[in-house]
Amino acid sequence: MTDTQTLAYLVAERGRRPELDELIDLHIAVLQARSEVKVDSPQILEGQARERLEGGEPLLKIAELALDWAAFAELFQSICEAVARTAPACANDLLAVSNLASTPEAAARLARASLEERPGDPLVTFVLNNALHPFLAAWAQAYAQNAQEFFSDETWYRSFCPVCGGAPDLAVLQKASGGRRLVCSRCDFEWSFHRSLCAFCGAEGEQGYFPDGLGAYRLYACGKCRRYLKTIDLRELARGVDLPGERILTLGMDMAARAAGYLS
Numbered sequence: 001m002t003d004t005q006t007l008a009y010l011v012a013e014r015g016r017r018p019e020l021d022e023l024i025d026l027h028i029a030v031l032q033a034r035s036e037v038k039v040d041s042p043q044i045l046e047g048q049a050r051e052r053l054e055g056g057e058p059l060l061k062i063a064e065l066a067l068d069w070a071a072f073a074e075l076f077q078s079i080c081e082a083v084a085r086t087a088p089a090c091a092n093d094l095l096a097v098s099n100l101a102s103t104p105e106a107a108a109r110l111a112r113a114s115l116e117e118r119p120g121d122p123l124v125t126f127v128l129n130n131a132l133h134p135f136l137a138a139w140a141q142a143y144a145q146n147a148q149e150f151f152s153d154e155t156w157y158r159s160f161c162p163v164c165g166g167a168p169d170l171a172v173l174q175k176a177s178g179g180r181r182l183v184c185s186r187c188d189f190e191w192s193f194h195r196s197l198c199a200f201c202g203a204e205g206e207q208g209y210f211p212d213g214l215g216a217y218r219l220y221a222c223g224k225c226r227r228y229l230k231t232i233d234l235r236e237l238a239r240g241v242d243l244p245g246e247r248i249l250t251l252g253m254d255m256a257a258r259a260a261g262y263l264s
């Protein structure tokens, strides 16, 4: 799914949970900023990609990450402005955040630090993830289109994204098989994973789930690592879904999970 498709989906579905409308409007403003960025389709080096994947490493290495840092820094600033417009109470904080990435060099340093998962301020992380998304998603799309010959979804089965190394923040149970696919929180790439294991720590038999009352939408939570995963059972939905859009429309589930003491 592209940001433009997700944007249209969100605009159409807004109002499904009226209590989330303000939050959804904020994401709509961020998606509008994201969808204005044009990213060239990256070239996948097949030999290198094959070697990394066979060794259990993701395709992208953070130290090597080469993207248009000037375009990234510009998007970072427009996202700060979009959020400040829709959530004026945060405007001062966003000014401080935008100052962190005022040059392409500073933006690149900040992005690399965040991708190496050094814990950071939630607002900075939010802006960074959104600013990185079009660039990482271009890799995920190029990879999804071109990697079939050398990447087998059936052999990866790891808890991190084969493209960017990110963690999942959403899962689906597939219509035909009921098999579980994870969705990357950074680039939206989807890959298969065991249904019986925790998608974060790999523990078996530790996943409890509580339906949130909407049938197809479930929250799995691990008793061992205390992390949770939103899951959509596509077998229970007649309509098609846009997964990046559903990630936003189900923010109420994140709130419920955090209130119950679970971590994203």
Ligand SMILES: [Zn+2]
Residues within 6 Å of the ligand: 140, 161, 162, 163, 164, 165, 166, 184, 185, 186, 187, 188, 189
């Ligand atoms: Zn990814």
Ligand SMILES: [Zn+2]
Residues within 6 Å of the ligand: 198, 199, 200, 201, 202, 203, 206, 222, 223, 224, 225, 226, 227
């Ligand atoms: Zn776990």
